[in-house]
Amino acid sequence: AQSVTQPDIHITVSEGASLELRCNYSYGATPYLFWYVQSPGQGLQLLLKYFSGDTLVQGIKGFEAEFKRSQSSFNLRKPSVHWSDAAEYFCAVGAPHGYQKVTFGTGTKLQVIP
Amino acid sequence: GAGVSQSPSNKVTEKGKDVELRCDPISGHTALYWYRQRLGQGLEFLIYFQGNSAPDKSGLPSDRFSAERTGESVSTLTIQRTQQEDSAVYLCASSLGQGLNTEAFFGQGTRLTVV
Numbered sequence: 001a002q003s004v005t006q007p008d009i010h011i012t013v014s015e016g017a018s019l020e021l022r023c024n025y026s027y028g029a030t031p032y033l034f035w036y037v038q039s040p041g042q043g044l045q046l047l048l049k050y051f052s053g054d055t056l057v058q059g060i061k062g063f064e065a066e067f068k069r070s071q072s073s074f075n076l077r078k079p080s081v082h083w084s085d086a087a088e089y090f091c092a093v094g095a096p097h098g099y100q101k102v103t104f105g106t107g108t109k110l111q112v113i114p
Numbered sequence: 115g116a117g118v119s120q121s122p123s124n125k126v127t128e129k130g131k132d133v134e135l136r137c138d139p140i141s142g143h144t145a146l147y148w149y150r151q152r153l154g155q156g157l158e159f160l161i162y163f164q165g166n167s168a169p170d171k172s173g174l175p176s177d178r179f180s181a182e183r184t185g186e187s188v189s190t191l192t193i194q195r196t197q198q199e200d201s202a203v204y205l206c207a208s209s210l211g212q213g214l215n216t217e218a219f220f221g222q223g224t225r226l227t228v229v
């Protein structure tokens with residue numbers, strides 16, 4: 001069964017600084033990968049997803065993520081963080097074949113300071 | 115409907131009472147998930163339904179928790195004899211369930227407070 005690890009529970013960055021949130025997965029083949037964001041008081045929203053092809057995927061709100069098979073990682077990045085990016089971010093992995101549930105990581109809470 | 119709908123949006127209950135939370139998935143979505151999110155914490159998987167297959171109940175924390183889903187429609191999560199530690203936001207998500215369609219769509223959640 002697949003699993004997801006988000007090693008950082010909390011991250012604090014200054015506004016305007018770059019951001020990288022880590023995500024490592026465990027799966028026997030190339031999985032489907034997702035990043036979701038949960039802003040304060042909001043539901044979870046899909047930021048981006050990787051299914052196949054180009055390993056660098058672009059998402060909404062200026063986010064991107066890179067799939068690295070050799071490292072079993074799918075880290076989320078943003079070149080310049082805005083105060084409105086303060087939220088909780090969840091990485092998720094899904095199986096490309098068969099009916100298997102999507103597995104979510106426990107999340108990384110991002111704090112943005114002025 | 116257009117999205118995943120959960121009701122009620124807020125529920126306050128007395129310790130020891132039973133509560134029932136409802137989730138209406140997106141029409142046609144065969145997969146349905148329940149998660150719990152305690153204050154300041156991440157997503158805790160509870161249960162997964164996929165079509166008519168036996169549900170994956172591996173995340174249910176105790177036998178006070180149960181969930182039902184009839185076919186590919188509404189699901190209810192029932193918590194019996196509620197305890198204060200059950201206070202959390204309960205999130206429901208649905209997806210088309212297979213391959214490229216595993217993207218999950220979330221409802222706004224039910225905030226449960228046990229007093």
